[in-house]
Amino acid sequence: MKRVYVNEDWCLGCHLCEYYCAFANSGETDMAKAFKLDKAPVPRITVEEGDGINFAVQCRHCKDAPCVKGCITGALSINNGVIEIDGSRCVGCYTCVLSCPYGCIVIDEKNGGKTITKCELCTRNSAGEPACVANCPNRAIVFEERGED
Amino acid sequence: MPVNFFPAQFEVIRNTDKCIKCRACERQCSNEVHFYDADYDKMLTKDAQCVDCQRCVCICPTGALKIRPNENAFRESANYTQQIMIENYRQAGSGGVLLSSMGTPKDYPVYWDKILINASQVTNPSIDPLREPMETKVFLGKKPSTIKKNPDGSINTELPPHLELNIPIMFSAMSYGSISKNAHESLARAAAELGTYYNTGEGGLHKDFYQYGENTIVQVASGRFGVFKGYLEAGAAIEIKMGQGAKPGIGGHLPGAKIREDVSRTRMIPMGTDAISPAPHHDIYSIEDLRQLIFSLKEATEYKKPVIVKIAAVHNVAAIASGIARSGADIIAIDGFRGGTGAAPTRIRDNVGIPIELALAAVDQRLRDEGIRNEVSIVVGGSIRSSSDAVKAIALGADAIYIGTPALLALGCHLCRSCHSGKCNWGIATQRPDLVKRLNPEIGYQRLVNLVHAWDHEIKEMMGGMGINSIESLRGNRLMLRGIGLNQKELDILGIQHAGE
């Protein structure tokens, strides 16, 4: 399965992936507008920084995913290897947030934290391919098959 | 605070309707122009620090930024321009020599733009490069004056050492130190993929790049940094740098701040010490000394590698080139005065030397007049900006060209001419690790390959138009050129006729 990988050698810590991620999932067609609305969209990728090393983290789409196992309503499910969130079933219990070893489940502040959101590899938005990958200025984030299923 | 005698050179214009305060500009600006003010909840700028490198503009996700020259106007005259005034204020403040980078911005004639190329009509068919072979392979080195035969009567095909180029374009010398390791890696990999050469400059050869030796020209300059037997043997050719177009008669100075661990090891000098290349080679005070160095290097490498002598285009370049051609050099590289540099005294860069077009025309003609054009190949650099410049250079008589600035442009350089600050936001002319990593060689090398391929396509189109299907038939073919708006003296030196003749 193709996954998103980050090479910290090339990650500049510019945080643009976060903005492109949030925008891609905002449903808006203009980036400025997306961020100027009352509530800014929430990125599903986060750049970790420190000691001159930066790298972006987002859902690893674990095969044996603790978040899916722990979800009390079945809102999280695995579809063709991609862990997806069904917002209509999420009750905002944050069990998944606690159980994710990578810290990659994001509380959706845009709707007041009522539900969680997470990376779905841009399979359910109009970006076509992961927006963080397409817009990384230094090719630090790649979307590729590494045979790690 | 003392009075600031001159204002910021540039103004950063931010469209607040578009700015989403992502702060990418702030994080990407090594000059610390942009900053976020929490009280205003706004991005603000310190315009005076801006060098107009365009990094923030290029990276801004919403296109909210632009940079323009400060419109503040001095009471300038045609004689005392604002630029001259600022330079004097600057020197009055610092007491120092003005430093600049890249090629001169002054309005000297660009002869390339006053030369037009021919095309076939009726009497001679043009050739479509998509349908017919179109050849750009070039060999650089000495050609034999007589064809020797073996005892059995067959041709003796042994030749002095040559460089073989698939495309008559090489990357000119830029040292590791003046540019980053990632920039070097991009150049080396691109040269290998293209079947051409890059040049180490005088900074030695990083141990990681010995693998690209077949596509490397190793330079020996007046500082002799990084030169040892293994280095000479690693390259495909050795270039003796006598001069550089942007700063003829001047040595080099890489500040100690740029001599970090890797650079220090590669240059074979202590960390943190300034790397000073003397103005002359202190073992070359005349042409006979040059001959000795050429043959020392040939001895050291068992006559297996061509030796290039690189000179700046200066007033008597033709006579100098003639001397070099008779000194055992295989290739002469001539660098024009509009060429780039990592750092040069401004007055030198802007006032010393002559344009490459005139230098090339004079050298090629002189060597032919003396019947020694076969002794050397000619490579020219120093502001060849496009494929059409390259075609014109070859038609004037060059065997191949060196590109420096266009290669840097491919890597992201926006010619802000601030290389000497060491804070290159594009990760090119810097050794700061956080900046160096901005140039991913994976991207860089591909862009270089693309650039040269694109030029190659265009060169082939122009050749086809002229009815020429091999680059050697273009070399020195000055009948394919016409001048436009040039006076008779200029035409005579270029050896071309005026348009309409």
Added chain:
Amino acid sequence: MLLKEGEIRIPSGCAISGFISRDGHKLNGSDVVKSISYMHDRSNGLGGGFAGYGIYPEYKDLYAFHVFYNSNTAREQTERFLDRHFDVVNLSRIPTKKIPAIINEPLIWRYFVNPLPTKIASSQLDEKEFVAQCVIRINNDIDGAYVFSSGKNMGVFKAVGFPEDVGEFYRLEEYEGYAWTAHGRYPTNTPGWWGGAHPFSLLDYTIVHNGEISSYDANRRFIEMFGYKCTLLTDTEVITYIFDYLNRKQNLSLEDIASVIAAPFWSEIDAMEKTDPEKAAKLKYFRNALSSLLITGPFSIILGYTGGLMALNDRLKLRSMVVAEKGDMVYIASEECAIRAICPDVDNIRSPRGGEPVIVNLSEEGKRKCL
């Protein structure tokens, strides 16, 4: 004012024709005139010419100079020069026939000469080089004099006009030789100068050429390094000098010269590296060491030399040229009609590939008879 050859480069299209009797039979000059006349439309009346080999058997060891003079002053000056450097065995006007189609003829003289051994010795050149240098000096230095033929036992005849008229003017039916070439010229812009007509010759090399080479100035500027002076600015002149340089001075065979001036493409050479590495190495050597003598752009040429003819097309074959045989005869022409005109039942008519040289030499019997 219109500039003549040498003052301006004039592109031209053309017709060429030539033939040789391998066994050295005597062929009358009228045949070659007839042959070229069938390609009348390929010339425009601004130049025609012929070269005949074996036409001066009685003087076969002497250099035959054909010279145009604009004035008697030029002639006297040239003759003084000739007297200083040569033993002039015979001199006369070249016999011509006044015809309405040929006008403005210069003085046309012929000299059979032997270079003075003392002069050769003091010049430290070999005999041919000495003669060639003398010819170049007359053409460059004596205003109004132009040596247009300078080989042994051969001669060039050329003028402004259609080739068939030029043949009649020079009374070619009175000459017999074992090989002939002819040229009809179609320059696009010239007042027509007699010296600018073809064939162009140096010593016994003559070239008739149809085409317009795009490598001209690259070739010219290179060959001029070796003592040649391209005064006419024509393709034919530079091609002749290239042949002279490679064949006479560098001792390259005609086949090898074809590989230099119409070199195979790199793709062919690369493919050859497996099948015939030695040949590939040689071709690669040529394309490196002699790269400035590659000729690109359209050309079809017939080179005449003592004892043979060679035909060659540019490597893309951008000009027509056919070759045919009949018995010991070999015919070469721009168009088949020019061959059929004089030999209706030829055999083996074919169109050589671009860059493929066709070299025809006298047979042993022919050499015995003619050389």
